[in-house]
Amino acid sequence: MTAVIDKKKCNGCGLCALYCPLDVIYMEDGIGHVVYPDECWHCGACRQECAKGAVRFEFGAMMLAV
Amino acid sequence: MSAWLSGEVHRIKTDVAVIGGGTAGLNVAMAAREAGASVLIVDKAHIMRSGAIAGGIDHFMAYLDTGESWDTREAWLKYVGKVARGAADLRIHEKVFCDELPAALARVEKIGISLRQKDSGEIFRTQTLGQPGPYSINFDGKFLKPAMAKEVARRRCKVINRVQVTNLYLHDGELAGFAGWDMRTGDFYEVQAKAVVIATGNTNRMFKSQTGNPFNLWYCPANTGDLHRAAWDAGVELANVEYVRMTIVPKGFSAPGFNAFFGMGGKFVNGLGDAFMNTYHPMGDKAPRNVMVWGALQEVRAGRGPIYIDVRHLKPKDLEHLFFTLGIDKDTLPEFLHAKGYSREGTMIEMTISEPMQARPSEMCGAGIKIDETCASNIPGVFGAGDASDQMGCLHMCMAGGFAAGKHAARYALRQTRHRPLDAKVLTAERKRVFAPLTRRAGLHYGEFEGIVRIITTDHFGPIKTEISLTSGIAKLDQLDSHREELKASNLHELMRCHEAMNIHAMAKIVAHASLARPESRFSPYHHRADHPETKDEYCGLVVVGKGADGRPTTRFQPLHYAV
Ligand SMILES: Cc1cc2nc3c(=O)[nH]c(=O)nc-3n(C[C@H](O)[C@H](O)[C@H](O)COP(=O)(O)OP(=O)(O)OC[C@H]3O[C@@H](n4cnc5c(N)ncnc54)[C@H](O)[C@@H]3O)c2cc1C
Ligand code: SF4
Numbered sequence: 001m002t003a004v005i006d007k008k009k010c011n012g013c014g015l016c017a018l019y020c021p022l023d024v025i026y027m028e029d030g031i032g033h034v035v036y037p038d039e040c041w042h043c044g045a046c047r048q049e050c051a052k053g054a055v056r057f058e059f060g061a062m063m064l065a066v
Numbered sequence: 067m068s069a070w071l072s073g074e075v076h077r078i079k080t081d082v083a084v085i086g087g088g089t090a091g092l093n094v095a096m097a098a099r100e101a102g103a104s105v106l107i108v109d110k111a112h113i114m115r116s117g118a119i120a121g122g123i124d125h126f127m128a129y130l131d132t133g134e135s136w137d138t139r140e141a142w143l144k145y146v147g148k149v150a151r152g153a154a155d156l157r158i159h160e161k162v163f164c165d166e167l168p169a170a171l172a173r174v175e176k177i178g179i180s181l182r183q184k185d186s187g188e189i190f191r192t193q194t195l196g197q198p199g200p201y202s203i204n205f206d207g208k209f210l211k212p213a214m215a216k217e218v219a220r221r222r223c224k225v226i227n228r229v230q231v232t233n234l235y236l237h238d239g240e241l242a243g244f245a246g247w248d249m250r251t252g253d254f255y256e257v258q259a260k261a262v263v264i265a266t267g268n269t270n271r272m273f274k275s276q277t278g279n280p281f282n283l284w285y286c287p288a289n290t291g292d293l294h295r296a297a298w299d300a301g302v303e304l305a306n307v308e309y310v311r312m313t314i315v316p317k318g319f320s321a322p323g324f325n326a327f328f329g330m331g332g333k334f335v336n337g338l339g340d341a342f343m344n345t346y347h348p349m350g351d352k353a354p355r356n357v358m359v360w361g362a363l364q365e366v367r368a369g370r371g372p373i374y375i376d377v378r379h380l381k382p383k384d385l386e387h388l389f390f391t392l393g394i395d396k397d398t399l400p401e402f403l404h405a406k407g408y409s410r411e412g413t414m415i416e417m418t419i420s421e422p423m424q425a426r427p428s429e430m431c432g433a434g435i436k437i438d439e440t441c442a443s444n445i446p447g448v449f450g451a452g453d454a455s456d457q458m459g460c461l462h463m464c465m466a467g468g469f470a471a472g473k474h475a476a477r478y479a480l481r482q483t484r485h486r487p488l489d490a491k492v493l494t495a496e497r498k499r500v501f502a503p504l505t506r507r508a509g510l511h512y513g514e515f516e517g518i519v520r521i522i523t524t525d526h527f528g529p530i531k532t533e534i535s536l537t538s539g540i541a542k543l544d545q546l547d548s549h550r551e552e553l554k555a556s557n558l559h560e561l562m563r564c565h566e567a568m569n570i571h572a573m574a575k576i577v578a579h580a581s582l583a584r585p586e587s588r589f590s591p592y593h594h595r596a597d598h599p600e601t602k603d604e605y606c607g608l609v610v611v612g613k614g615a616d617g618r619p620t621t622r623f624q625p626l627h628y629a630v
């Protein structure tokens with residue numbers, strides 16, 4: 001389960017990394033990276049802050065198939 | 067590693083320090099500034115988007131004096147006395163909530179968040195949780211947190227983000243200050259404060275979750291009891307911490323939605339397709355949350371699972387409102403439901419019982435720092451607010467009560483003529499302790515350590531407990547003590563998680579000790595002693611946990627009285 005950042009859309013503004021309440025996003029090479037995907041709470045704050053629409057969510061089989 | 071240990075040391079003085087800039091903490095800060103105190107907010111995340119309502123919130127519970135018999139202060143207090151009996155202290159509730167409610171409602175609107183429906187301009191309220199009438203105002207609180215963060219900046223509160231507070235210090239029995247460290251730079255903070263308000267939420271990640279992922283939780287996984295533990299270590303008393311709270315969540319995703327689903331008329335049904343809640347409570351699907359969870363547990367245990375919320379009978383307009391409000395409370399929930407194949411046209415949505423957590427047994431009280439009518443703890447200078455205190459919780463009390471705590475903390479701080487000193491030797495030792503997991507080459511990963519804690523807690527008191535299960539659970543948790551010294555971090559993020567893991571472990575012991583001191587059941591299944599399944603009048607009150615001379619939890623009982 002995690003937020004996923006589209007590298008092509010990300011402009012490197014850094015807001016997602018600045019605000020993520022779980023400290024799971026870091027900026028690497030000028031782009032937002034979800035470094036601890038297993039620790040994402042799915043709160044959606046990063047997506048709400050992203051002006052570029054670069055964040056989407058993948059729920060994964062553990063959430064969808066059970 | 068050595069680079070991290072050579073981080074700067076910052077020494078700061080403030081009148082009032084707010085630890086935890088979440089919902090309650092930001093209201094504390096606003097009030098303390100308004101009262102003329104200098105204010106420092108310290109948060110482990112970033113206050114624009116930290117804590118429970120980082121992604122949004124959708125219900126504000128309140129009485130509004132509309133002329134209806136259930137909509138008055140008296141009716142509200144009667145309701146609190148009924149649903150939070152033995153946990154809510156009504157004298158405190160009146161002071162920290164009722165007296166502050168009108169100003170809190172006005173404050174939400176003043177910072178730009180409307181409590182009214184966009185299209186009609188009306189207040190829309192729904193009824194759940196045993197309420198005598200529709201107390202829950204449905205509103206769009208998606209941007210409430212950023213709006214409050216901007217307001218504290220406007221009021222010129224000082225803010226330090228990404229700093230995890232690790233311990234509190236006293237001087238001659240009164241608050242002197244606290245220590246913390248910056249998870250992005252490795253800098254160390256030594257703060258002297260005339261008063262601190264602890265507003266760090268409840269303890270999560272303490273029990274196994276439905277999918278096994280400890281971050282797939284209803285409540286904010288960043289709240290890990292850090293300051294419950296630190297305050298308790300400094301001699302602050304805790305109360306209501308024996309309760310292990312749960313709710314009903316969608317299968318696969320521990321997201322909130324209970325209030326919206328049942329408020330809009332969703333029906334709770336079992337694997338036979340039958341509505342079952344009337345068997346457990348006269349209010350059926352509008353029963354208090356603990357009773358709903360109890361009902362679900364019984365149905366599943368009796369082999370009548372899985373459980374569902376049936377929304378097929380809802381009118382299209384109501385369904386639309388339901389899905390809209392689900393996405394306000396949990397931004398990603400509507401698309402999860404969609405990805406699972408549930409359509410807006412109406413369906414039976416499979417639900418399950420959420421992970422247990424250390425938290426309040428009712429929406430009308432709290433669990434944690436034991437506070438009085440001025441939000442003060444037993445230690446001069448230490449105050450509590452929000453989910454971290456024993457008498458506040460949920461949006462309504464965090465907004466109203468947070469403000470009360472800020473006023474009282476400022477009043478106290480402004481009466482102090484000087485800051486009390488911090489002991490340099492103690493702080494040097496704390497700095498070494500904080501960064502120690504970075505110095506270990508081999509050792510235990512925080513995930514493994516926390517996983518062990520979760521197996522023990524879930525097996526021994528998650529949620530059903532007995533004297534034997536609790537005593538043997540405590541013995542296992544004690545055995546884990548030696549492994550705390552093996553925790554290893556390879557970067558600052560992992561270091562934060564190591565400290566969280568240790569705090570979850572320490573809080574688990576406190577929960578178990580408090581549970582032993584209540585040989586009855588109350589708010590079942592939140593405190594269900596299989597060896598004492600009945601509720602006993604003599605235990606109508608608080609189990610208060612302190613720290614003994616031997617470093618172990620001590621308990622005393624404080625009765626609570628209700629007029630009706
Ligand atoms: C998804 C969700 C939806 C909800 N919906 C509703 C609703 O509709 N209506 C309602 O009444 N209630 C609702 N609740 C409950 C309500 O939101 C909470 O009770 C309330 O927001 C808690 O506020 P708080 O300030 O006590 O804690 P939080 O807002 O969680 O703040 C705690 C803060 O402490 C910080 N912190 C933690 N540890 C440390 C440390 N060691 N050092 C520094 N900082 C630290 C955290 O980063 C966080 O910012 C909901 C809860 C959740 C999780
Ligand atoms: S907020 Fe969006 S654009 Fe900015 S860094 Fe994050 S993903 Fe990139």
Ligand code: SF4
Pocket residue numbers: 002003019020021022023024025034039040041042043044045046047
């Ligand atoms: S959804 Fe929330 S927890 Fe997950 S990466 Fe985004 S901001 Fe962080």
